[in-house]
Amino acid sequence: MSLTARLLILSLAPLLAVLLGLLVRRARSSEYLNLAASVVVLLMALPLPFLGGLPITLLGGYLLVDPLGAWVVMCVAVVYLLSSIYAIGYMRHDVHRVSQLPLFYALLAAFALTMLIAPLVNSIGVYWIAIELTTLVSTFLVGFERNAESMEAAWKYIIVVSSGISLALLGTALLYWGGTFVYGQTYQLTWASLAQAAPHMPPVLLKMGFLLALIGYGTKVGLAPMHTWLPDAHSEGPAPVSAMLSGALLNTAMVGIVRFLAATDAAGQGALPHAALVILGVLSLLVGALFIVRQRQIKRLMAYSSVEHMGVLALGFGFGGTLGVAGALYHMINHSLAKPLLFFGAGNAMQHYRSKRIADIRGVWQAFPVSGAIWLCGAVAITGAPPFGLFLSEFAILRAGWNARYLWAALAMLLLLIVIFVAFLNHFRAMYLAESTTAPVGHDHWCGGWRVVPMALPLVPLLVLGVWWPSSWTTLFHTIANALGATP
């Protein structure tokens, strides 16, 4: 199959799901339309990073299919499929909302579409627009339940992220200005032309442009201290949406930061940008650790865990080198596999106990032995314990930072990861083992297959990736690291 056909199917599938879903307006059919679209998307996206002949530009230079973008698209596709399966079970629970289901699935597919396109956009200005579009679509998903809390979360989300990301637009404009010293007044600002022009740009514009872009896209990634929208949006959206936000959306914005970073590296001005990324990474880990220790709400716990893992990603790319980049990419897919599992478990528990508070969720073992066991495995995996994939990737990132320049950051990362491990699992200990003070109120079929299968599915690759780092992936990571100009 040619690459163009593959990409066409990849983008048409969710688009069709949106259009047909809105046209038919039947709850059941829109569920299955969206599910079918997500299956097609995954089938198309899985081999994408491993195809020969990358990087390649398509559509008159507007699309850039490079291994890095394809890798992120693959992560998005994985999360989209898992969320689509889970959404069927989760959204049916609330019978009052059946009439709104077609709208929900249309928004979900549209959200997936924007996230599938954003990492592949070649022009930096259009990338900014694509990221802005992901915000606009997902705002309505965050506020979908239309109660006071979710409206508050949606409002904070759109205001904080739009104002933050306008800084990235300023950064892009400054970089374009820098490029005019090389190319003359009018040219196309693409990732490739930026990296080529960077060595000849005035350093002041390059550094300032990068820092503004880092703050702007960092807001979208959820790096502390710009993370304030993240816990609200992740905790108040429906659980499948939380999984999409955390496992997929954050990565698509991270791509931009990584590509700007590569441009500064190409210019030999990478020291300050790398240090800035490392500092934001450590800050995110710190904020994640502090709020995980004293967290009272189950989904906010997961949200702060996302802040933590975005911090780990930032550290991986910030430490740089082949090992750092490889570790970060490996971490990206591991996080995209593990985080949906945790949000789904949290969604099940919330609907079963009719509460968001961790204190109300007690006796999980008795209430759901099977999916409870899977959820616990997910919790062990997300905290970076062996034998799961996140252990390997966090270990690789730690090794990348174990040098004279960033030893302090690596040590801080190690310490904070241990704190998070203890605190996170302590919450789970309480939920599983502590005596329940009140009887569970739920009596529904919480354990339907739609809800357990998407939790069990990612556990298998997580385990496999924890004991076996595929050699074809190592080659791929090397290719990406070289393309980003990382020195070994």
Added chain:
Amino acid sequence: MLADHLDPMAASLFSLLVIASLLLAFVMLGSRWLKDYMLAFAAQSWLIGILSALIGYYGGYRELYWVAGFTVLFRGIVLPWLILRILRRLNTARELHEVLSTSTSLVIGAAAVIFALVVAMRITKDLGITSNVVVLALTVMFSMKLIGFLMLTLRHEAISQILGILVLENGIFLGTQILVPGMPLMIELVLLFDLLVAVACFGVLVRYLLTHIGSTSSRDLRRLTG
């Protein structure tokens, strides 16, 4: 670049428009009535539209006429009209709770402009640019950014926050047209359109806020913490 060899007439016209835009940003910062605020924004968008047309004329960038037309149409007419419609539906005509008094916020705004000027002078010194128009454009771009963030933090009404974000972007529009008038047309047009979509989304959200929380002030958004 264009700003390096401007004839004096063009240079003074550009400076005049840029400074007038900055003044309008201060009008917004000093106004408590949402309608005045909105009108100042509309006027600012008109000025930026005129600026685009002038740059297109003096620099020979034909496509900037399109940008000028769309800026005036979208940001000068459609957006203010949309916001006016939202305003009519709401019962709030003004900011009720002031975090800082008007005079204090104006003084902070002035400090922001001085800071922006210092940054702009440093950058132009590094680049070896002597043109006053460039320094002015950079200063106004950064200071409108800072003033926009100032308005976002000091104002609580939903409409004020939308306008705050629009001011952030007005600053970038103004700056980029002087500094990089060649920035591809496509992007600028899509950006304008994107803004329209954004404000439509904001409008829907404001209505939801009103029905589900009973208020459009972010002071009342305090359930989610920790």
